[in-house]
Amino acid sequence: MKAQIASLTGSPLWGLSVEDVLAKWNQMGMEVIQDFRPDTPYGLGPRTVYMETPSDRKIIWIPSYGGVAGKDWLYDETDQKVFWILWKADVKVLIIGGTSGIADWRSTGSKVQPGDIVFPWSFRTNPHHRGLRGTEHEIAWPHRDLLLDEPFCSGLVQSLYDTALPYVQEGILHGIHRPEDVRVALIVPDGITYETTYDILKWNAINKMISEMQLGLPPVVTLHGDCVNPVLARLLGMHVAYYHMVANVAQGLPMESRIVDSLYPLYVDNFAKVAVPMEFSLMQNLPIPDGTLCSCITSVHTAPEVFAKSMTVGG
Ligand SMILES: [Zn+2]
16 A cells, blocks of 8 residues: 555544545535555554545545544554654644634634634643654654754645635635744644643643744634654654644633534534545545655754764664
8 A cells, every 4th residue: 555645534534434524525526445444563553544536646544643542542553653653654744624613812803713624833842752662763853853844844834725715705704824824733632622721721821922922923722632753754754634624722721602502513514514525535636745845854954873873782
């Protein structure tokens, strides 16, 4: 199984079962070559759908970031299994659609709101964003220095924007935000559920402070939800095309209703209506960057060989 493009989306499609999504793509001309759960060194992998677009492109879709219903992402080593599959398939571009809650401290201007689509600028590093255990990509050091300039491929943002804009113009989505408008950072909750009011107030205060320290730059806000390992994607030479649909206002911030009151209808109605055709279009048309116009490849530096000789050699 080889494919240059894969998608791990994700909660924008949670309003439909995997079968419903595949049936809709099939009506649009997508052909399923294989639908299976690959074996990986970390155990049985998640459902993996190998497909061909009408433009003869081979595509891999791993539904819902590789999540298995009822299983913990960490205990189940989901991240490792997913990236093993992508690595073995020589994937170069990784499409990830996520959803999240917004912590936007601003009282005026174009605040990010539920129903918006966002192309993130950065993310908070996480102790669980690690390399691929047991392979030469287990760690970057001492052979490489991996920097996280523009962790989400800057060369693909325009294509994402152009693909999403019609849904905003049609009114299915509310607003659209690029890094040049607002610097949005992704934060994965540290626990297994939403943050507390304290957590979000803390991030909101930090976001406001950073924005006031850098008045010449777009303001900083945070989205709280998924952020599939951008470190490992870069380590494996993949360009990440990430988009987020905003499902709710984050815990503890002023809101007119409960989180689930905006989240459920958006998931079931708006997001899936957009994500099904949008993913199809991205799979079919998203360009494969050559690495010269973004930081995804050039920000991985080869370190002096002597670094590796300064530690114990061998497994
Ligand atoms: Zn790139």
